[in-house]
Amino acid sequence: MNQAPRPGDTDVVLFVRSLGHRIAGGTRAVLARANLYASLGYRTSLVVTGLLDDDGAWARSQDLLHPDVRLLVLWRDGPDAVDRARASETAPITVPRIPDGPGVRRRRRTVDDAVQVRTFVDDALRTIELLDRDTETTRQLVVMREDGSRAAQWMFAHGTLVAVDHLVPGGGTRRREFVVDGRAVWLEAEVAGHVGEGDARLRLREEPVGDYAGAIARWLDTTFASAEHLVVFADGENVWQRSLRLMRHPRLRGVSVLHNSHLAAPYTAAAPTHSGWKGFFSDTTNVDVMVCLTQRQHSDLLARYPGLPLRVLRHAAPRPKVRGVRRDPDSVVFIGRLAPQKQLDHLLRAFVLVRERVPRAHLDVYGTGKDEAALKELAAELGLELGVDVRFHGGTAQALHAFAGSRVAAMSSLHEGLPLTLTEAMSVGTPFVAYDCNYGPAEVIRDGENGFLVPRDDVEALADRLVQVLVDDKLARRLSRGARRVVTSFSARRYKESWRDLLAEVAGRESSSSQTIARS
Incomplete structure (x- = not known):
């Protein structure tokens, strides 16, 4: 390994889909890393592959984006001078608006x-x-x-x-x-x-570029052609992973980051690998290090793919800056995507059982997703009054405030990586009751110390533990104190040092990985 290049001589690239007003946990994790590297003096670029119509102004105004992080937006920065010159010779595209008229x-x-x-x-x-x-x-x-x-x-x-x-x-x-x-x-x-x-x-050139990921790879190879040292982080099981593997920059180093479980149904340790990850585990071209967020996932992956260049690095718990929020002693809170993975139908059914024993309790749901309408319909079918027993608030940019205002947080997921919501809730003293699914909850929750783990898919056990926290003030206070210790076990200092050292190590490597690993 060579000596690591100076930060100012290294370009760091990370990906996000968008920077809208509803930023999910995975995006927040990428932004935290981008901000860290920019603060350390690395030339840091954030590639936006979705729509961005405010040039990042909102994200910067919320202190979510370091002022030195450069934004590269595919739709805006992808076309080069040749494309723009040829486009200038054509008439604007007609938008199919319907004029006023009869009917x-x-x-x-x-x-x-x-x-x-x-x-x-x-x-x-x-x-x-x-x-x-x-x-x-x-x-x-x-x-x-x-x-x-x-x-x-x-x-x-x-x-x-x-x-x-x-x-x-x-x-x-x-x-x-x-x-x-x-x-x-x-x-x-x-x-x-x-x-x-x-x-x-x-x-405009009538030129094939293989596939969508290949088009992104080609754009980045061109954009960073003069980079002396280039490190690309690809997060999640998506187009960015494939783009990293298709890049051909001669001085490229790569880091692949898993945010979720690599397992397919039924999501147990013996389950097959999810189809979206199979190719990424067998082909590690340009991938010098593959990061997973929990030790349990690391062990499972090594048993299945012994040659993977794996490392465990975790999120940091935020230092809470919440002031003036009154904790509602009757509130159970959920924050996340309203998607099948989260199994919100389980939480609603558990909450029916909670209400039978704690009539004053209410469930506060923050998030958006394709399951929203079906979940509201299910809540009504179960006899839960919308707006009273169950309150759907939509997405929130103030997750810490929402957690700080509730007695206990709940998670009923099929599978997880290491969701930020776990440490966010605990940082403000809100204990978690969660299914013990692969992989994240058991990495953070100490059963009976800062929350409770219950067997996955056990709706009654989930309800029982929620009731315990809601009715027992002494228990709730003890769990709350335990939860706040997450800022020590998931400290910001340890987070900064581990991700800083990883980047320095990868940037200093003589050559990048280019290999294929057979499945064990």
């Missing part, structure tokens, strides 16, 4: 910080347009088919068209067209699935 009517309503305009033709919904509430510029336009399904989604930044998704009936596959200057499609890609294997081509 046309529009309904307007405010949705969060935007205005939604639904256009009907002869009582059939044809378009849904989202406008900026202050400027009335278009953010998004959804075009409907005659059968009521979505045909296409047009996306805008500062009122200019930047991308169009063409949707296949039934969901799943979509063809995305990236638009330069509102005039021409410069990149067309099939973005079905999450690893970026669909066909892609540069339309």
Whole structure:
């Protein structure tokens, strides 16, 4: 190993999908790392592969993004001078808006910080347009088919068209067209699935680039062509992992980070590897280190793939900055995606049992996702009154405040990595009751000391432990004190040192990995 290069001589690249007002735990973890490296003097770039229409202004205003972190946005920075020159010779793309006329009517309503305009033709919904509430510029336009399904989604930044998704009936596959200057499609890609294997081509050049991940890899190779030292972090089981492996930069070093379980159903240690991860474990081209967040996952992976360059590095618990929040002694809180992995139906059924024994209790749910409507319907079917017994608050940018305002937090997931919500809740003294699923909860929760672990899928046991915390003030105070100790066991100092040392080690390697590991 060579001596590590100086931070100022090293480019560090990380990926996020977007930087909207509802930033999930995985994105927060990436931002924390980007901010750390920027503060240490590394030339740090954050690659945004989704839509970003405010140039990161909101994230910076919330102190989520270090001022020295450079943003690279695929739709904005991907087209080069040749693409822009060719696009300038074409007329702007016509947006399919419906003009006023017979049978046309529009309904307007405010949705969060935007205005939604639904256009009907002869009582059939044809378009849904989202406008900026202050400027009335278009953010998004959804075009409907005659059968009521979505045909296409047009996306805008500062009122200019930047991308169009063409949707296949039934969901799943979509063809995305990236638009330069509102005039021409410069990149067309099939973005079905999450690893970026669909066909892609540069339309203005009539040039194939393999697939979507390959297009991103090619862009980054070009963007960082002059980099003396380049370290790329790919987080999650997605297109970024494949892009890292497809890059051909001669001075590239790579770090692959797992945020979730690598297991498929039934998510036990003996379960098969999830299809989204199989290829990434067998092909470690450009991957010098693969990071998992828990010791248990590390052991399971080594047993299955003995040659993986594995390392365990964990998140840090935040130093709480919450002031003036009153803890509601009757509140059970959940924060996370409203998605099948979280098994919120289990939590709702457990809460019915809780309410039978603690009638004053209520469940506060923070998050958004495709299961929201079904969960609200289930809550009603179970006899839980929406807005009283169960309150769906939508997404929140103030997770610590939500946790600090509740007596106990709950998690009923099928599987996890090491979700930030565990340490966030405990940092403000809110104990957790969680299923003992692979892998995260047991890494943080000490049963009976700072919360409770219950067998996965045991709804009654989940309810019993929640009731204990709600009715026993002495127990709740003891668990709360234990929970606050997470800021020591998951200290910010240890986090900074471990991720700093990892980057220095990888950047100083003489050559990067390029190998294929056979499955054991």
